[in-house]
Amino acid sequence: MHPPLVFFLFLLCTSLVAPVSSINHEGSVLLTLKQSIITDPQGSLSNWNSSDNTPCSWNGITCMDQTVVAITIPKRSLYGSLPSALGSLSQLRHVNLRNNKLFGSLPAELFEAQGLQSLVLYGNSLSGSVPNEIGKLRYLQTLDLSQNSFNGSLPSALAQCKRLKTVGLSHNNFTGPLPDGFGGGLSLLEKLDLSFNQFSGSIPSDMGKLSSLQGNVDLSHNHFSGLIPASLGNLPEKVYIDLSYNNLSGPIPQTGALMNRGPTAFIGNSGLCGPPLKNLCALDTPGSPSSLPFLPDSNPPQGSNDNGKSEKSKGLSKGAVVGIVVGDIIGICLLGLLFSYFYSRVCGFNQDLDENGFDKGGKERRECLCFRKDESESPSDHAEQYDLVPLDAQVAFDLDELLKASAFVLGKSGIGIVYKVVLEDGLTLAVRRLGEGGAQRFKEFQTEVEAIGKLRHPNVVTLRAYYWSVDEKLLIYDYISNGSLATAIHGKAGLVAFTPLSWSDRMKIIKGIAKGLVYLHEFSPKKYVHGDLKPSNILLGHSMEPHISDFGLGRLANIAGGTPTLQSSRVAAEKPRERQKSLSTEVAANILGNGYQAPEALKMVKPSQKWDVYSYGVILLEMITGRLPIVQVGNSEMDLVQWIQFCIDEKEPLSDVLDPFLAEDAEKEEEIIAVLKIALACVHSSPEKRPMMRHVLDALDRLSISSD
Numbered sequence: 001m002h003p004p005l006v007f008f009l010f011l012l013c014t015s016l017v018a019p020v021s022s023i024n025h026e027g028s029v030l031l032t033l034k035q036s037i038i039t040d041p042q043g044s045l046s047n048w049n050s051s052d053n054t055p056c057s058w059n060g061i062t063c064m065d066q067t068v069v070a071i072t073i074p075k076r077s078l079y080g081s082l083p084s085a086l087g088s089l090s091q092l093r094h095v096n097l098r099n100n101k102l103f104g105s106l107p108a109e110l111f112e113a114q115g116l117q118s119l120v121l122y123g124n125s126l127s128g129s130v131p132n133e134i135g136k137l138r139y140l141q142t143l144d145l146s147q148n149s150f151n152g153s154l155p156s157a158l159a160q161c162k163r164l165k166t167v168g169l170s171h172n173n174f175t176g177p178l179p180d181g182f183g184g185g186l187s188l189l190e191k192l193d194l195s196f197n198q199f200s201g202s203i204p205s206d207m208g209k210l211s212s213l214q215g216n217v218d219l220s221h222n223h224f225s226g227l228i229p230a231s232l233g234n235l236p237e238k239v240y241i242d243l244s245y246n247n248l249s250g251p252i253p254q255t256g257a258l259m260n261r262g263p264t265a266f267i268g269n270s271g272l273c274g275p276p277l278k279n280l281c282a283l284d285t286p287g288s289p290s291s292l293p294f295l296p297d298s299n300p301p302q303g304s305n306d307n308g309k310s311e312k313s314k315g316l317s318k319g320a321v322v323g324i325v326v327g328d329i330i331g332i333c334l335l336g337l338l339f340s341y342f343y344s345r346v347c348g349f350n351q352d353l354d355e356n357g358f359d360k361g362g363k364e365r366r367e368c369l370c371f372r373k374d375e376s377e378s379p380s381d382h383a384e385q386y387d388l389v390p391l392d393a394q395v396a397f398d399l400d401e402l403l404k405a406s407a408f409v410l411g412k413s414g415i416g417i418v419y420k421v422v423l424e425d426g427l428t429l430a431v432r433r434l435g436e437g438g439a440q441r442f443k444e445f446q447t448e449v450e451a452i453g454k455l456r457h458p459n460v461v462t463l464r465a466y467y468w469s470v471d472e473k474l475l476i477y478d479y480i481s482n483g484s485l486a487t488a489i490h491g492k493a494g495l496v497a498f499t500p501l502s503w504s505d506r507m508k509i510i511k512g513i514a515k516g517l518v519y520l521h522e523f524s525p526k527k528y529v530h531g532d533l534k535p536s537n538i539l540l541g542h543s544m545e546p547h548i549s550d551f552g553l554g555r556l557a558n559i560a561g562g563t564p565t566l567q568s569s570r571v572a573a574e575k576p577r578e579r580q581k582s583l584s585t586e587v588a589a590n591i592l593g594n595g596y597q598a599p600e601a602l603k604m605v606k607p608s609q610k611w612d613v614y615s616y617g618v619i620l621l622e623m624i625t626g627r628l629p630i631v632q633v634g635n636s637e638m639d640l641v642q643w644i645q646f647c648i649d650e651k652e653p654l655s656d657v658l659d660p661f662l663a664e665d666a667e668k669e670e671e672i673i674a675v676l677k678i679a680l681a682c683v684h685s686s687p688e689k690r691p692m693m694r695h696v697l698d699a700l701d702r703l704s705i706s707s708d
Helices: 003-017 025-036 084-088 108-112 132-136 156-160 205-209 230-234 319-354 377-386 399-403 442-452 485-490 503-523 555-559 566-570 576-582 585-589 598-602 609-627 642-649 659-680 693-707
Strands: 038-040 060-064 068-070 094-096 101-104 118-120 125-128 142-143 149-151 167-168 172-177 192-195 199-201 216-218 223-226 240-243 247-251 271-273 387-392 406-410 417-422 430-431 463-469 470-476 538-540 544-550 630-633 636-637
Touching: 025 038, 025 068, 025 084, 084 108, 108 132, 132 156, 205 230, 442 463, 442 555, 485 538, 485 609, 503 538, 503 544, 503 609, 503 659, 503 693, 598 609, 609 642, 609 659, 609 693, 630 642, 636 642, 659 693
Parallel strands: 068 094, 094 118, 101 125, 118 142, 125 149, 142 167, 149 172, 167 192, 172 199, 192 216, 199 223, 216 240, 223 247, 247 271
Antiparallel strands: 060 068, 387 463, 406 417, 417 430, 430 470, 463 470, 538 544, 630 636
């Protein structure tokens, strides 16, 4: 062969086999993940280049000492599968690929990365069974596979992951019984959610050994059968156990954490009986609790007579029975008269109070929370209505205790008076009186209020109980100690002391409200709309966590026969300048038509979730600017949304827009501007162009991640 030609071929061959990249082994492994991703619409893996020496600068990759320890790429719409090669990343500790579009199975080789501490794959389309190799992950603390399509039974090896603190498997297709040792083997478990699967078999009795559990333990919407093990009562008393919508049967054990639970924890199990359900257990059902304790006979058994037959006890004579019945009736009547006398003496002073809870001399007084029954009706006509109806397991008080409680007026609105009620044992509640009409609509009220009573979320005020009579309707809520968001932003009329909210507190409140709305819109039983969101009905807890209140209140007031009114009509009649000077926090919060309601609400159409999004956007603007929902500009007024747009059009400096109290948070300016952009998207005039609340929450989560 001609020498130059040989040399040319040599160069060509060497160029073909020369290394095309300088990436290390871990980078090569991660490139298999990039290759398995079919679409990456947001370009999340765009800087994953084989020309780099290490992958430590790539998006979503965290390294320690130039070694990959975490893969974190959530909510990026990645469409593809998980490669088995990821298990060869020996120092991998955390994998977070939640809310993408991953499909296929969970490769068993992934669990060769035995140092994994968290595996979060929530919200994908993964399927197949969970490999038994998961038992190799002895350091695993968080396992979240919720909202996928996993099937098959849980591997028994899961019980070997003894450091697990969080297990989320909800909304999958898991079947079969829970593995042996699931309870006793996971003693550090704090959170457990198995809801919306097809688990079957009995609930393991050793689950009562999970002494570290917190919050909700959700086993609802499965096919668990058999008796509820009494050992579940050994769980911490603050744990709420949700066993609804299964195939459980028999009596509900009245022990520990299972006692005093509301019916919502057990509904959907036709075979269950006993408190708190209305279907009582038959006395002859084995193991069912009797309504009365067993009492031994006061006399020893009679001996045999001469004929070898036991003597029969003699029954009472007819006259004795009549005498006992008459005596009982007389006694009951006397007790009733005594109760009426003392009741009128205790509550009679209420007549000396004016409508604001002050006596006629002007002094504030404690008020007895009294309510009347219509003497023209027979109590038997509405027997079920004349009692306090608990909606939650935490309700340990009854009507008599509420009657004796001291009550202080918290405020008045177009929908009744709200009281702070302190029971004798120190428990504090908030009680709203809805009015005295609507005697014919009890069933409708009952249906509505019990549906609202099922709502459970840390950022939504819990309705604990209700009371209905012909002339009194009460709603009993948790008492939230730190007042309303309106007061926290603007202070309260007549109070000099005022501690402004820091930006970190405002962000906590902003995210908490968003979480509460996402729950109402997407995860509540009926995908509710609040329809009347404003700072005055967002209450703040001890740590400034927000609680959305007054949900469904307008409809309940309408059913109860009240006439809910808005003060906006009265306020609008005042002169503009005088109104701006006299606006208190409470009055400003009631300018719904002009401030918080979406423009399309004026057309009298059915409320939509986009109404709530608009109201939420106005609240964000109010928290950013510190302004009331109606802004005075010269001699004219405009609502806050219009004013913000005016400032943007006039290119006003940011310092003129921000709440002056945020001046100390100058380093957070970028985050504040980002929240302002979110607010402007929420208050778009077109409902279709406003984001959904879950997208708003996602955007806020991204801000939190980037600021950490």
